[in-house]
Amino acid sequence: MKTLGNKKIGVVGVGNMGASILEGVLARRLTTSSRIWVYDKAVNKAQSFARRHHVGRASSVAELLEKTDIVLLAMKPQDFTSFAMEHRSLFRPGQGVISILAGMTTEKIAKALGKNVTIVRAMPNLGAKVGQSMTVICGKNKAALSFAGTLFAGCGEVVTLPEKMLDLVTAISGSGPAYFFHLMELLTDFGVKQGLPSTVAEVLAVQTGLGAALLAKSSEESCGELRERVTSKKGTTEAALKTLQRKKFGKIFQQALTAAMNRSRALRKAV
Numbered sequence: 200m201k202t203l204g205n206k207k208i209g210v211v212g213v214g215n216m217g218a219s220i221l222e223g224v225l226a227r228r229l230t231t232s233s234r235i236w237v238y239d240k241a242v243n244k245a246q247s248f249a250r251r252h253h254v255g256r257a258s259s260v261a262e263l264l265e266k267t268d269i270v271l272l273a274m275k276p277q278d279f280t281s282f283a284m285e286h287r288s289l290f291r292p293g294q295g296v297i298s299i300l301a302g303m304t305t306e307k308i309a310k311a312l313g314k315n316v317t318i319v320r321a322m323p324n325l326g327a328k329v330g331q332s333m334t335v336i337c338g339k340n341k342a343a344l345s346f347a348g349t350l351f352a353g354c355g356e357v358v359t360l361p362e363k364m365l366d367l368v369t370a371i372s373g374s375g376p377a378y379f380f381h382l383m384e385l386l387t388d389f390g391v392k393q394g395l396p397s398t399v400a401e402v403l404a405v406q407t408g409l410g411a412a413l414l415a416k417s418s419e420e421s422c423g424e425l426r427e428r429v430t431s432k433k434g435t436t437e438a439a440l441k442t443l444q445r446k447k448f449g450k451i452f453q454q455a456l457t458a459a460m461n462r463s464r465a466l467r468k469a470v
């Protein structure tokens with residue numbers, strides 16, 4: 200298994216995503232805790248994470264930048280402009296920057312930091328919390344992309360794509376967990392309305408979703424082929440799927456994905 204070598208990693212922001220990414224890296228022993236430093240303007244978050252995982256806690260962004268080679272930007276996107284204005288002079292030429300900030304392009308990051316930093320942009324998703332993120336990375340520097348790929352492999356699967364594809368990626372995998380949560384929510388609600396206890400209905404929905412996902416990932420058959428296998432002629436599954444087709448569920452879902460993609464584009468232009 201590839202590791203992150205001797206590079207020291209600094210993380211600005213240890214909320215859900217920042218913390219999940221680091222926990223995956225440490226769980227898979229891609230680096231040691233002594234090579235990780237964290238900073239968060241919410242001091243208690245940084246203190247708590249540092250205590251739990253025995254990593255370094257920087258008292259300031261300046262300290263974090265001084266002690267690390269690669270910086271993961273995981274703060275709220277709306278905080279980036281003020282962050283860059285205040286700290287741009289502290290970045291070293293050639294210092295690595297990995298950003299998971301939604302809507303913030305590599306070009307905007309480079310312009311804001313005003314240094315010859317090496318930038319990789321990443322789009323992970325909430326699956327990182329259980330080591331099952333789908334992360335897409337983009338950037339121009341091969342060595343930096345390789346490092347980022349190893350970093351995000353600690354919390355799931357990684358794919359490299361051109362940056363122009365990230366609005367589409369946001370709609371599919373960035374927002375994707377919510378679509379599956381909603382489907383499980385609908386299955387649960389139906390079970391409850393038909394008389395099941397809510398805890399039982401939720402187990403039926405969630406475990407079915409988990410089993411389907413694991414089967415799809417491990418099978419050599421496509422999702423379409425797997426769907427056909429479980430759809431017997433004149434059976435219950437066919438009855439449900441034909442209803443979805445009559446109601447044009449596929450078209451509605453495509454419209455929903457397009458709306459998400461267009462919103463991602465609008466947010467990118469607004470940042």
